[in-house]
Amino acid sequence: MIVEQIWTGNAxxxxxxxxxxxxxxxxxxxxxxxxxxCLGKATEMGWDITQVLNTHEHGDHTGGNQAVIAATGAxxxxxxxxxxxxxxxxxxxGDVIRIGKxxxxxxxxxxxxxxxxVCLLSHTDEPALFSGDTLFNAGAGNxxxxxxxxxxxxxxVTQLSLLPDNTxxxxxxxxxxxxxxxxLDREPDNERANQLLDDNGIQDPNHALVSTLGLERxxxxxxxxxxxxxxxxLRESFPDLPESPEPKAVFLKLxxxxxxx
Numbered sequence: 001m002i003v004e005q006i007w008t009g010n011a012x013x014x015x016x017x018x019x020x021x022x023x024x025x026x027x028x029x030x031x032x033x034x035x036x037x038c039l040g041k042a043t044e045m046g047w048d049i050t051q052v053l054n055t056h057e058h059g060d061h062t063g064g065n066q067a068v069i070a071a072t073g074a075x076x077x078x079x080x081x082x083x084x085x086x087x088x089x090x091x092x093x094g095d096v097i098r099i100g101k102x103x104x105x106x107x108x109x110x111x112x113x114x115x116x117x118v119c120l121l122s123h124t125d126e127p128a129l130f131s132g133d134t135l136f137n138a139g140a141g142n143x144x145x146x147x148x149x150x151x152x153x154x155x156x157v158t159q160l161s162l163l164p165d166n167t168x169x170x171x172x173x174x175x176x177x178x179x180x181x182x183x184l185d186r187e188p189d190n191e192r193a194n195q196l197l198d199d200n201g202i203q204d205p206n207h208a209l210v211s212t213l214g215l216e217r218x219x220x221x222x223x224x225x226x227x228x229x230x231x232x233x234l235r236e237s238f239p240d241l242p243e244s245p246e247p248k249a250v251f252l253k254l255x256x257x258x259x260x261x
Contacts, residue, residue: 001103001124004041005170007205008034012060013174015208017130018042018049021100026050028099029074030120030130031172035064039071051099054078055132055172056117058145079109082116091118108159110134112152113141121163128168129213135160136171137202137211138193139179140222142259153251156222165214176202176209182261183221186254187229193219225250 006016016038017030027047031054032038042049049072054062062084065076069086077097080090091097093109097120105120113133120130133141134155143149180197183190196202196219201209217223224230225247235241238253 001099001122001128002045003128003170004045005208005210006032006034006037006041007174007208008037009205010034010060013205014060015170015172015174015205016064017170018045018047019099019103019130020045020047021103023102024100026100028053028097028103029068031055031061031132032064032068033060033062035067035071038064038068042072048072049074051097052076053097053118053120054082054084055119055130055134056114057082057084058114058133061132061172079116079118082114105130110155110159112143112147112149112155114146115148115151116146121167126166126168127164128170129160129163130170131160132172135169135216135220136173136179137169137176137209138183138196138216138220139175139258140220140255143255144259149252149255150248152255153248156251157247160213161223163213165212165217167213169211169213169216174205174208178261180219182258183219185261186221186233186257187224187227188233189229190219221254222251225254230254 002020004018008014016032018027020027025047027049028051052074075088077089078084078087091107095107097105104123108119110119122128183193
């Protein structure tokens with residue numbers, strides 16, 4: 001499996017992805033908003049885009065569909081319930097998506113950011129998660145436009161939290177700096193988050209640091225729901241929160257605070 005992470009450089013800080021089979025040169029384009037960069041990279045690499053996958057229905061993820069499909073004849077894959085024009089292959093939890101001869105992904109149904117969101121999990125020795133707007137580096141997706149924070153919590157607890165530490169994380173946007181700043185506002189003694197925020201390695205999205213679930217468990221507040229520092233600072237903002245709150249209550253309050261960050 002070969003992964004090309006494409007930085008769009010737009011105001012929304014989108015990442016697009018090409019995932020290719022090294023044997024056949026067939027490629028899957030994930031959320032190819034910047035169709036010119038995606039098509040150009042495929043040409044540069046000698047790849048044939050045969051499939052386009054949208055993680056969800058928001059325009060900053062679907063806006064390049066028409067141009068990529070017109071140029072390549074690729075088939076469009078998306079959540080079976082997503083409001084996206086021209087879906088050729090509706091996908092649901094557990095469906096297998098194959099690219100060429102050597103690449104295989106499992107579709108995860110991951111509601112929360114929207115209720116029709118999918119992530120892709122590779123079946124490889126070093127697993128990779130293409131997480132769209134469900135999981136960001138050091139953060140979680142918002143729920144403003146068709147989502148629900150309780151569903152997002154369930155997705156984190158019942159799916160993402162179960163993935164192994166070596167799972168590489170490929171999100172839909174580059175929000176490293178803001179999300180780490182939020183982590184440190186909630187957990188000022190998080191040394192790993194401090195190190196990353198000071199590291200220029202996260203500052204160039206053209207050569208972005210690829211996180212792992214293990215790293216996310218260290219620096220992503222939405223995985224650190226029972227951390228004493230997180231709970232202590234959260235109770236300063238929400239005095240009615242009990243001393244030992246349930247993880248769900250912590251998650252929902254964190255999401256509420258992050259909405260205003």
